Amino acid sequence: MRILFLGDVVGRAGRNAVAERLKGLRDDWRLDFVVVNGENATNGAGLSAAHAKGLLEAGADCVTLGDHAFDQRDMLTFIEQEPRIIRPLNFAKNAPGKGARLFSDARGRKILVTQVLGQVFMKRPFDDPFSAVETVLKAHPLGGMAQAILVDVHCEATSEKMGMGHWCDGRASVVVGTHTHVPTGDAQILPRGCAFQADAGMCGDYNSVIGMDKEEPLRRFITGMGKGRFQPAMGEATLSGLFVETDDKTGKAIDVQMVRIGGRLQQSGPTG
Numbered sequence: 001m002r003i004l005f006l007g008d009v010v011g012r013a014g015r016n017a018v019a020e021r022l023k024g025l026r027d028d029w030r031l032d033f034v035v036v037n038g039e040n041a042t043n044g045a046g047l048s049a050a051h052a053k054g055l056l057e058a059g060a061d062c063v064t065l066g067d068h069a070f071d072q073r074d075m076l077t078f079i080e081q082e083p084r085i086i087r088p089l090n091f092a093k094n095a096p097g098k099g100a101r102l103f104s105d106a107r108g109r110k111i112l113v114t115q116v117l118g119q120v121f122m123k124r125p126f127d128d129p130f131s132a133v134e135t136v137l138k139a140h141p142l143g144g145m146a147q148a149i150l151v152d153v154h155c156e157a158t159s160e161k162m163g164m165g166h167w168c169d170g171r172a173s174v175v176v177g178t179h180t181h182v183p184t185g186d187a188q189i190l191p192r193g194c195a196f197q198a199d200a201g202m203c204g205d206y207n208s209v210i211g212m213d214k215e216e217p218l219r220r221f222i223t224g225m226g227k228g229r230f231q232p233a234m235g236e237a238t239l240s241g242l243f244v245e246t247d248d249k250t251g252k253a254i255d256v257q258m259v260r261i262g263g264r265l266q267q268s269g270p271t272g
Contacts, residue, residue: 001109001148001248004034004259005176006241007183008066009041010204010211011232015054017203017239017262022059025261029243029270032105034059035113035150037178037200039066044212044232046071049078052085062086062103064115066154066179067122070095088117088154089136090127100136102146109248112136112146116164118155118179129153129160130167137171142251148173149251155179158198165196173246173253176200181210183240183258183265193252201240206264208233238263243270 004025009015018036026034038055042048046068052075055063062084069087070076079085079097089099100114114136116129133151140146149172153164161177168175170192176199177184183201190196204211209218212230220226238260245255259269 001032001105001111001246002030003111003148003150003174003244003246004029004031004241005150005152005174005200005244006034006036006203006239006259007200008037008039008178008181008202008204008211009055010181010202011040011044011234013205013232013234013237014203014211015041015051017237018055018060019058021239021261026059032107032109033061033103033111035062035064035152036060037066037152037154038063039068040202040211042072044230047075048072049074052078052082056084061105062101062113064113064152064178066115067117067124086113086115088115088126089132090116090129099132102140109147110145111148111150112140113150113152115152115154118153118157118160120155120157120160122156129155129164133164133168137168142171142173143249147248147251148246150174150176153177158184161198165190165194169194173251174242174244176242183260185258187242187256187258189253189256193250195242195244195253195256197242197256197258200242201260203239203241204237205233205235206238207235236263238265240265
């Protein structure tokens with residue numbers, strides 16, 4: 001199975017880049033399944049129903065959220081109507097929506113997508129992500145009910161993301177980090193066949209401070225005082241993410257490539 005994961009979509013620039021490029025990438029790279037993290041797609045904070053529909057229409061098969069899952073209030077009801085949106089497993093126990101779901105690609109192969117929030121340096125004390133993932137992986141053995149399993153680990157610390165990668169190695173096809181908006185250079189296949197990257201980066205304008213227009217963040221860093229709200233930067237966006245190809249029999253990764261398309265960053269992606 002050929003899987004593309006795109007990191008946090010930030011604002012209009014990120015949404016436009018997904019809308020303009022994703023369908024072409026699906027054809028060019030012969031993608032079977034696409035997961036997009038959309039939790040910053042609406043003005044940099046959360047995901048509205050309208051923008052969720054836009055990401056799905058652009059070619060996403062599944063959209064994951066994060067700690068800003070319900071910053072846009074209409075997502076509280078929309079997520080119950082749209083099964084292709086996944087919120088974190090270890091969010092509040094009474095949160096709407098699901099934290100894991102089994103999907104089918106066009107050939108009928110099954111892929112499980114799940115997401116957890118980390119605990120280190122996060123503002124809220126979310127439940128233990130490792131035990132949350134453990135419950136899901138036990139119920140869906142790799143290579144059995146699910147031909148592939150993707151875990152989006154949404155957190156600050158690269159150490160916690162690495163820990164999740166090793167925890168899931170041999171039981172998941174892909175563990176990929178989101179949240180920090182900066183792509184790490186550590187894409188690899190772990191010893192027991194799990195593709196891993198500590199952070200996929202963002203789909204947004206990198207002439208910015210993690211996707212936000214530079215003026216207000218710099219003011220706060222320099223003076224310690226804010227004057228206004230953060231606003232997403234509006235320059236040309238880079239699509240950042242991870243491409244993974246898996247073996248249908250075992251569910252293990254056989255190829256992994258960092259993805260950077262358009263914008264300011266050095267370009268990369270699958271060549272075959």
